Amino acid sequence: MVSRVIPVDDFDLVIFGGTGDLARRKILPGLYRRYCSGQMPDQARIIGAARGDHDADEFRSMVRDAIKEFSKKNDCDDDKIEAFLKQLDFVSIDARGDKGWPELKGLMRDGVVKAFYFSVAPSLFGDIAERLHLNEIADAQSRIVVEKPFGRDLESAKALNKDLAKHFEETQIYRIDHYLGKETVQNLMAIRFGNILFEPLWNSQYVDHIQITVAETVGVGGRGEYYDKSGAMRDMVQNHLMQLLCLIAMEPPARFEPDSVRDEKLKVIRALEPVDPHHIVRGQYAATESEADYRTDAGDPRSRTESYVALRAMISNWRWAGTPFYLRTGKKLKARTSEIAVVFKDAPHSIFGPDAGRHRNILSIRVQPNEGITMQVTIKEPGPGGMRLIDVPLDMTFAEALGEEAEDIPDAYERLIMDVIRGNQTLFMRGDEVEAAWAWTDPIIQGWELRNDVPKPYDVGSSGPEDALMMMHRDGRRWREIKE
């Protein structure tokens, strides 16, 4: 199988924050990969923009280093890198001042797609949008890409939406949630809506519950100060986990088109019940002999910010009434994994008698690592001795199923940037979706703040706080093991 690469139209892409961490780690190496695949036209241009006084050659040299540091080894071909770098330029610009804007205007071409990636702090989004407009750099066809976090509560998200809406239509705004760019996440839609097999069972009559786990082994690293103002609820649940929940729970959209898909996701968020305080657990990782605790990493000995959340979400609609969705995410857990598990109900009657034990079908969708899908099915244990049942996995690991082609699967950022150039908003969050997600998470966070809630400690390398296990236990269920 050879993957099909369809080149995008010619474009000028300006990356505000082009010298920052995200640009160096993800955006620029991602664009280089798209260049190597033949998807990026030879005339297309990428213009880095930041306050630093660099010239274009210094910027290219920084990008060369970034590609070598952050791309896979066999992606790095010196000739290709040099050819890619020729498509780069740089302008020294101040988002809050006058410096650099006329130069940027002078660099932009007419008649090509113009995209502006705001890879800067959200406090600068409004300033950049305004200056792009005042300097007549953006036009009605231009696109802007904004990074997370999109607000820290409903009020700030509304204010950001309002700032952007002063100068750009909703159809021009691409709010990134990179989880939506992941191959398996899109596969979730292919599995649900491309097969007749699952959809008839995809409801509370057949599904006992669903677990969504995003577990990390890393701590807050160098991002302690930023993370401590945010916590797992704002940093992970409000965006990534809720997006996964929407894709699992939404009704089939009429078409795979931006507003069809986003309308259905919005309906899910609006149907979420307020979370029962007995069904939410916050945690903070505790020190071990060799590792510091969260508070030390965050630089605040009295921090009450959570590095772990587990909660039970209920959706009040015809399809899902009574089926719990258990969400959990945390740092410094025992393994790095993102998984969605659809746990089906027991068969209505066991013809094999009580000795056969309890067996359930589980559809597990692994988002990362080892992307793939496993269906747990029940079969007879081979051999003589009567009818004993065992569970076996029907396994489709993409790397095995797709062979060499799996190597070419674009990373989430690559895919999403190409979608921006193509003008396809399907995998980006709409303003009302983001606001609805905050409207659901705000009362939870406010409740913690009002009660001065102290997160429960959990051991580094564990599955999270004991209370999260108990929460499941009380519901007569068990978390799936966190493993790679």
Ligand code: NAP
């Ligand atoms: P960063 O490393 O601090 O980089 C910030 C960039 O913005 C630098 O290039 C900086 O260059 C530029 N900048 C700062 N003030 C500016 C101004 N007034 N005018 C023009 N440029 C200015 O930040 P980052 O980690 O790349 O994050 C960028 C955005 O992505 C943030 O919204 C962040 O929340 C989001 N994000 C980051 C990650 C990640 O892994 N890093 C992941 C998800 C989302 P100068 O100082 O030279 O101006």
